[in-house]
Amino acid sequence: MKTVPYWLDTRPAFTSGAKEPIAGKADVVVIGGGFTGLSCALAVAKKGGDVVLLEADVVGGAASGRNGGQCNTGFFHDYAHAMKRLGRDAARQIYQSYNDAVDTVERIVREEGIDCSFRRVGKLKLAVSPAAFEKFKSSAELINREVDPDVYTVPGSQIHEEIGSDLFHGGMIYPKSAMLHVGRFTVGMAEAAARYGARIHEHTPVVGLTRLDARRYRVETQKGSVEANQVVIATGISAKGPFAYFRRRIVPVGSFVIATGRLDQATVDSVIPKHRTVSVARGLGHYYRISPDNRIIFGGRAQFAVSSPKVDVKGGAILLRSMREIHPQLRDVKIDYCWGGMIEVTRDRFARAGEYKGMYFSLGYSGSGVQEATHMGTILARMIDGEKEANPYRTLSWPPIPGHFGTPWFLPLVDVYYKVKEKFGR
Numbered sequence: 001m002k003t004v005p006y007w008l009d010t011r012p013a014f015t016s017g018a019k020e021p022i023a024g025k026a027d028v029v030v031i032g033g034g035f036t037g038l039s040c041a042l043a044v045a046k047k048g049g050d051v052v053l054l055e056a057d058v059v060g061g062a063a064s065g066r067n068g069g070q071c072n073t074g075f076f077h078d079y080a081h082a083m084k085r086l087g088r089d090a091a092r093q094i095y096q097s098y099n100d101a102v103d104t105v106e107r108i109v110r111e112e113g114i115d116c117s118f119r120r121v122g123k124l125k126l127a128v129s130p131a132a133f134e135k136f137k138s139s140a141e142l143i144n145r146e147v148d149p150d151v152y153t154v155p156g157s158q159i160h161e162e163i164g165s166d167l168f169h170g171g172m173i174y175p176k177s178a179m180l181h182v183g184r185f186t187v188g189m190a191e192a193a194a195r196y197g198a199r200i201h202e203h204t205p206v207v208g209l210t211r212l213d214a215r216r217y218r219v220e221t222q223k224g225s226v227e228a229n230q231v232v233i234a235t236g237i238s239a240k241g242p243f244a245y246f247r248r249r250i251v252p253v254g255s256f257v258i259a260t261g262r263l264d265q266a267t268v269d270s271v272i273p274k275h276r277t278v279s280v281a282r283g284l285g286h287y288y289r290i291s292p293d294n295r296i297i298f299g300g301r302a303q304f305a306v307s308s309p310k311v312d313v314k315g316g317a318i319l320l321r322s323m324r325e326i327h328p329q330l331r332d333v334k335i336d337y338c339w340g341g342m343i344e345v346t347r348d349r350f351a352r353a354g355e356y357k358g359m360y361f362s363l364g365y366s367g368s369g370v371q372e373a374t375h376m377g378t379i380l381a382r383m384i385d386g387e388k389e390a391n392p393y394r395t396l397s398w399p400p401i402p403g404h405f406g407t408p409w410f411l412p413l414v415d416v417y418y419k420v421k422e423k424f425g426r
């Protein structure tokens with residue numbers, strides 16, 4: 001079994017990294033080369049802007065290359081809760097931005113000719129109890145009325161048309177959701193941005209930022225510094241560098257994924273007959289789908305811990321047990337890949353985007369960023385052009401998380417809380 005992400009192991013190398021030294025000036029310096037940073041750099045460069053992207057490691061190597069590959073419409077939150085929390089207009093705007101986000105991914109794939117198996121398959125959310133299905137029905141009605149006429153429910157009597165498991169009491173379908181090979185997508189975006197002139201430097205962590213005036217900064221790395229008319233922060237969990245402000249507002253939570261060996265067509269069809277992306281909101285949550293080469297990619301939080309090779313293997317073993325429990329037809333399949341990554345979770349699990357000390361940022365997608373991070377990168381490019389109202393998160397405040405000073409010391413306690421909750425079925 002390999003302990004690297006399937007997406008990173010099966011993607012082509014990025015071959016168009018910048019060769020020139022880090023020096024001089026740029027219109028825009030983007031910090032971070034995940035979905036957010038790459039799509040922002042691509043959008044700016046495509047409009048003729050002079051852009052430098054600085055990535056601490058390799059493009060798409062953090063959350064953007066370690067996720068479940070689901071590219072879903074709609075957000076994670078219960079819609080009624082979101083309306084109460086955000087107000088009617090902001091809830092609608094943010095939900096709609098997730099729908100627009102899948103269109104953005106599709107557009108980039110088409111315009112740049114990225115070979116990444118993008119498919120609109122629809123998302124299936126599964127109810128683990130009759131009460132959960134009743135909640136789905138009222139939620140679908142509200143979503144239909146407020147924002148999205150396409151969402152619908154499937155009753156327990158028909159659920160076997162959607163899923164090869166006896167554990168579920170119905171489901172909710174988001175028909176415009178999609179899936180893609182995220183490793184090939186990130187490299188495709190990086191190659192496209194470089195083609196339009198973006199200078200992308202891998203293995204170049206930003207270590208310092210010196211403000212020169214309202215917007216201009218000197219961005220410092222150990223290989224040199226560059227002066228930016230505009231800085232964009234796209235650093236995900238922002239673990240490295242001068243980003244303490246963001247670290248106090250984001251909790252990095254481990255999430256873990258396994259990929260089975262290649263399965264025959266009859267087996268994958270028996271698990272997810274319509275090949276949709278699947279999510280199960282039970283305990284620590286599960287999400288799964290079929291890969292382009294017929295593997296089941298099965299993820300979940302599994303445990304509240306920081307991802308590392310040892311922890312990932314432990315998480316993988318927990319996931320394998322869950323996968324077999326849900327789908328006994330997979331009891332003999334072998335696992336080829338097992339990995340983990342860190343999800344950037346905000347306190348209310350809504351992303352944040354805006355301006356901090358003259359720099360633009362978009363962060364904190366809280367586990368639903370394949371589409372939204374890509375989309376927000378393009379929104380950041382529009383904000384640079386003065387279109388601030390394009391930002392769907394512009395009305396959300398973002399105070400620091402009380403008691404959080406940048407390292408998530410409380411995760412083991414949260415783990416115990418969820419295990420007790422699951423054990424007693426609440």
Ligand SMILES: Cc1cc2nc3c(=O)[nH]c(=O)nc-3n(C[C@H](O)[C@H](O)[C@H](O)COP(=O)(O)OP(=O)(O)OC[C@H]3O[C@@H](n4cnc5c(N)ncnc54)[C@H](O)[C@@H]3O)c2cc1C
Nearest residue numbers: 032034035036056064067068070206236241341368369370
């Ligand atoms: C295990 C897992 C499963 C997930 N599954 C899904 C899913 O199925 N569907 C979904 O929609 N979302 C999913 N997500 C969430 C999604 O992957 C993220 O929301 C998204 O990738 C965030 O993209 P990003 O560009 O903001 O951040 P990242 O991909 O984390 O990129 C940030 C980049 O910034 C770089 N960086 C940080 N500090 C510095 C510095 N000082 N200098 C230079 N560079 C720096 C990092 O190296 C990194 O490459 C999952 C996440 C995980 C971890």
